[in-house]
Amino acid sequence: MAAAALCAFPALAADRPATPEGADALRALIAEYLPAAQAGASPLVTVTPQGSDYLISGDLSALNDLLRETGASYDPATIVSKAIEQDDGNWRVMMDSLPRIVFHSKEANGSLELTNFRSTALISPAIAWLLSGAASMDKGALQIQTPKLEEAIDFGPVQENVTTTVGGDGSVSTVVKEDISDIGFKATGVGRNDAPVNISGRSDKALIDVGVDGFRSRRAFDLWGLLASHPARADLATHEPELKGMLRELAAPGLKFAEGIEAQKTLVTSSIGAITLADAKYRLGAANAGPQSAISLGVSAEGLSLPVGLLPAGAGDLTPSKIDVAATLKGVDLAAAANEWISDLSLQGDGPVISDQDADKVEAALLSAGPVRIEFAPSHVVAPAIDADFTGVIRFDHGKPASASMTVHMRGFDKTMAAVKALGPDVAGKAMPALALAKGLGKSESDGSLSWLVELTPDRSMMVNGIPFGKAPD
Known part of the structure; x- marks a missing residue:
């Protein structure tokens, strides 16, 4: 299946053989972006040359020493991937499976299991980002248990594809498309105020579309490295000017984000009866464009059917069968607010990184492009x-x-x-x-x-x- 996914990739360059020296360099690179293991503990990640592959493996339980103070932990589970260096400098990274992941915390315990998981990605070190990628699995299940509530999500086949375009300034535009079939959920127990909870549901399909444009991935990766190498606040404070410089580059106008989710043929069953929805869509967008910044939201649904007896007789004629509402928030300056926050940020000492007075300045910068407006695009409501x-x-x-x-x-x-x-x-x-x-x-x-x-x-x-x-x- 991974080989089939590669067919969607751009033409691939020739593979370079793996070498001990290459393994050392890759191990050192990975170490720059991961927290350091406790003294005497097993390394978080190992790299082994194997033919043309570098075998990268890590046991999640190796994180437990680092997580001890949080009360969280993982059961032993080894995650293995293969990295192949190509002679054009890019890397192909593949995974043939994922183990069952079991986690524990003070609030909840849970597990995640993915069957026949496969993934492959083409990564460019020049931009520290995926040029393309694909993933698939036959089915999956997530379970979470708290003292009062048990929740479960299961799903059938999943297909995911990632495509990236690199701009002339090195920023990236990436689109992730995911197709998930046969999704179910169930929650039983008690919720707030000890109210009983017993709800379940199923959707034939979910379509997820996430995109980012104008993202400075190389700089974001550098920021990750700075934070990973200086995890303590006092240590990071000595690098505050460098930190602020990176944040300002990432906060510059030009970044856009978009997300869309569609659920098809959804049935929800609860104590009040069964609710069906033929199609539901959600759309969120944000654009950091200085004074022209905008945040948009759209929701649509059709084919709504409510339980018999839930509404008074005759109310069905007034119950919407189709809704399509879209609105955009304008009159805000995301770049000005971000830059004010960065300027006021202080890691010195152990007080709040942003004072209340400075928080007011950030709010004023955000509203400086006002007046704030919520603009409703043509929206529609239909009932019998x-x-x-x-x-x-x-x-x-x-x-x-x-x-x-x-x-x-x-x-x-x-x-x-x-x-x-x-x-x-x-x-x-x-x-x-x-x-x-x-x-x-x-x-x-x-x-x-x-x-x-x-x-x-x-x-x-x-x-x-x-x-x-x-x-x-x-």
């Missing part, structure tokens, strides 16, 4: 008796109340009113006057829909389609 979309913006100016401007369109508003009326006299008596007022204020559009422009000013004055409604409640 609802067909509505909305767009608009909410503004937060420092020291002032929020203001907003939202436009709402609804199609088939009479159908919505009829569905509310069918809920019975108690609900209708409270809701129908407001719905009648809304219908009267609505602007008729050419497609037969009604629209409302709702505005809220900083002085809390409210208007609907230009008609003032006095002050909004605090």
